[in-house]
Amino acid sequence: MDVRIVDSYDDLSEKAAEIVAAEVKQNRRAVLGLATGSTPEGMYAVLAGYHRDNKIDFSGVTTFNLDEYAGLSREHSQSYYYYMHRHFFDHVNIDPRRINIPESSSEDVVRSCREYEQKIKEAGGIDLQVLGIGVNGHIGFNEPADSLDVYTHLVELAEETIEANSRFFNSRDEVPHQALTMGMGSIMHAAKILLLASGKNKARAIQKTVSGKITTAVPASLLHMHCSCTVIVDREAAALL
Ligand code: PGA
Numbered sequence: 001m002d003v004r005i006v007d008s009y010d011d012l013s014e015k016a017a018e019i020v021a022a023e024v025k026q027n028r029r030a031v032l033g034l035a036t037g038s039t040p041e042g043m044y045a046v047l048a049g050y051h052r053d054n055k056i057d058f059s060g061v062t063t064f065n066l067d068e069y070a071g072l073s074r075e076h077s078q079s080y081y082y083y084m085h086r087h088f089f090d091h092v093n094i095d096p097r098r099i100n101i102p103e104s105s106s107e108d109v110v111r112s113c114r115e116y117e118q119k120i121k122e123a124g125g126i127d128l129q130v131l132g133i134g135v136n137g138h139i140g141f142n143e144p145a146d147s148l149d150v151y152t153h154l155v156e157l158a159e160e161t162i163e164a165n166s167r168f169f170n171s172r173d174e175v176p177h178q179a180l181t182m183g184m185g186s187i188m189h190a191a192k193i194l195l196l197a198s199g200k201n202k203a204r205a206i207q208k209t210v211s212g213k214i215t216t217a218v219p220a221s222l223l224h225m226h227c228s229c230t231v232i233v234d235r236e237a238a239a240l241l
Contacts, residue, residue, distance in 0.1 A: 001224055003210055003231045005238045009198045012234050013042025016130070016196055019230065020047060021056050023128045023192070028060040031120075033129030033187070034088075035066050035140075036080045039196050040130060041087055048091035062098040062123050064116075066131070066140040067181040070104040070154065078168050102152060102180035113152040113180060120186065129190035133197050136160040137205045137218035141181035144217045150185035154178060164201075184222055193229040195220065197237040206233055207240035 006012050020043065024030045034040075050056040065080055074081040081101050089099060100119055106112035120126060131139045136158055142148055143158040157165075157177055166172040187193070197206050209220040210231065216222075223229045233241075 001210060001226075001229050001231055003233065003241070005233055005235065005241070007235055009042060009234055012196060012198055012232050013046050015232050016040070016043040016194060017046035017050065019194055020128065020130065021050055024056055024058065024061055027127065028057060029062070030060075030127045031062045031064070031123045031125065033064050033066060033126040033131075033182070033190055034084065035130045035132045035196075036083045037132045039132040039198055043130070043196070044088040044091075048088065051092040056092075058092045058094040061094060063094065063100060064120055064123070064126060064182070065101040066129075066187075067179050068102040068104045069176040070109075070178040070180060071176045073105065102182075104180045109154050109180065113154070116152045116180075116182075117186065120189075126186075126190035128192045128194060129187055131187070131193060131195045131220075133195060133202060133205050133209065133220050134158075134161055135164050135201055135205055137208055137220045139187060139195070139220045139223070140183075141179045142184055142187075142219040144219060146216060148216050148219060148222075149183040151183040152180060152186055153183055155181050184219065188222065188226055190226075191228065193223060193226050195223060195229065195231045197231070197233045199234070200236040200239055202233075202237040203239040206231075206237050210241065 068080045072079045103112045141155050162175045208218040214221045
């Protein structure tokens, strides 16, 4: 695990965007695993800027998002489908047919999860997976538990996650309690992983993640077993290291 501490959120966003851009420049058909939440917003803004300045072409890129709330329509302003278009897809020349986001409204969720995994496989696997981290150490929506799921699945969100994400909704009651998420195996199969964390509320989760102990109580700690995992944290998130 290669941990890099940067001074500020802006630096984190720049560094993360540089890593994603380098991946796409080296392989215009790159397959990117993408994350939502407030952490990667700055990274998407920088990438959109690169595209505007003709520095990067996303036309051959395929994307797979990590997760999606269950029970929100795609048009809902808090769905991850909506987020991804607002922060990234609407600002770059990505081919809409190459965008993949878990289909949470499907009647047959199990099948929809299986098909998602199949699509990742058919795309040749994920070259670079971007991750945020929850205050409880979750990645995607793989919440701390005695055991973790390997593949894309329906999950009950942890109370800490509902609480943390309530800031995006009018009230806590509006936060969905379930989501579809890529599993730990879907994430760990990516060729490279880039984990981002910003702010003092992530300091404890980052400390537990990089401490060197692997436990399903901190799903991000499993990233120690990945052979190419870069962690970029700002000073606040690194406060306990
Ligand atoms: P955040 O979410 O970027 O909004 O803090 C990260 C996560 O929960 O994975």
